[in-house]
C-alpha cells in the first residue's frame with residue numbers, strides 16, 4: 001500500500017456535512033464527514049481501537065462516549081469502525097484504503113470545521129493560524145475573524161493541557177526557523193513595565209518561559225510559544241512584535 005500525503009489545504013477546504021447528532025450527558029456532539037480524508041487507513045499512536053459489526057451511528061456513539069476519541073473512520077462494506085484520538089487536519093501519513101469515510105467529532109462550541117483542534121480530554125479548543133500575522137494586534141484580528149481570542153494562560157492549569165493537546169497531534173506540518181523552533185504568537189505582551197495577558201490580567205508567577213527567557217530588550221514586547229521538536233515542549237519566548245509569525249487562537253472550553 002502506498003503512503004500518501006494529505007494536504008492541510010485539502011482537508012480544510014472540503015465541504016462537510018452534519019451527519020449525526022449524539023446526545024451525551026449535557027453536551028451535544030456532532031460527527032461531521034470530512035470527504036478530504038476518506039479512503040485512508042491510519043495506524044499510528046492515535047489509533048484507539050477497531051469495532052466490528054456496528055452501524056455508523058453506533059460508531060459515532062462509541063466515539064462520543066470515549067473522551068479520548070476525536071475522529072473515526074467507518075467502512076460500510078466491511079461494517080468496521082476505527083476510533084482515533086487525533087483530529088488534527090495537517091499533513092499526516094496514511095495508507096490508501098478504499099471505502100473508508102472519515103468523520104470528526106466536534107462538540108458544539110468548538111468549530112473543528114474551521115480548523116480548530118478540539119481535545120475533549122484536556123478541555124482545549126485551539127487553532128493554529130494558517131496565516132502569518134504581524135504582532136499581537138494583527139493576531140487578535142485574525143483570531144476575532146474566527147470568533148476566538150489569542151490563547152492566554154492566565155489560568156496556569158492550562159499550560160500542561162495545552163502542551164499535551166499539541167503533542168497529541170502530529171506536528172509535522174510546522175515550519176521551523178533557523179534555530180529549529182516553531183513559533184506562534186500568544187496573547188501575552190509587555191506594556192508599561194508589566195507583562196499582561198490579552199484578557200487584561202497581569203502575568204502571575206506561574207509562567208512557562210523557556211530557558212533564559214524573557215531575554216530581549218524592552219523594545220521587544222510580544223510573546224510566542226516556541227516548540228522544540230527534540231523535546232516536545234512548548235515554551236514562551238519574547239519576540240519582536242514586528243515580525244510575521246503564526247498565532248494561536250482559543251475558544252475557552
Ligand SMILES: *[C@@H]1O[C@H](CO)[C@@H](O)[C@H](O)[C@H]1NC(C)=O
Nearest residue numbers: 050051052053054078079080
Ligand atoms: C461480525 O459478524 C460476522 C458475520 O455475522 C461474524 O462472522 C463475526 O464474528 C462478527 N464479528 C464480531 C467481532 O462480532
Ligand SMILES: *[C@@H]1O[C@H](CO)[C@@H](O)[C@H](O)[C@H]1NC(C)=O
Nearest residue numbers: 075077078096097098099100
Ligand atoms: C469499494 O467499494 C466498491 C463498490 O462500492 C467495490 O467495487 C470495491 O471493491 C471496494 N474496495 C475495497 C478495497 O473494498
Ligand SMILES: *[C@@H]1O[C@H](CO)[C@@H](O)[C@H](O)[C@H]1NC(C)=O
Nearest residue numbers: 134135136137241242243244
Ligand atoms: C508590523 O507592525 C509594526 C507595528 O507593530 C509596524 O511598524 C510595521 O510596519 C509592520 N510591518 C509590516 C511589514 O507591515
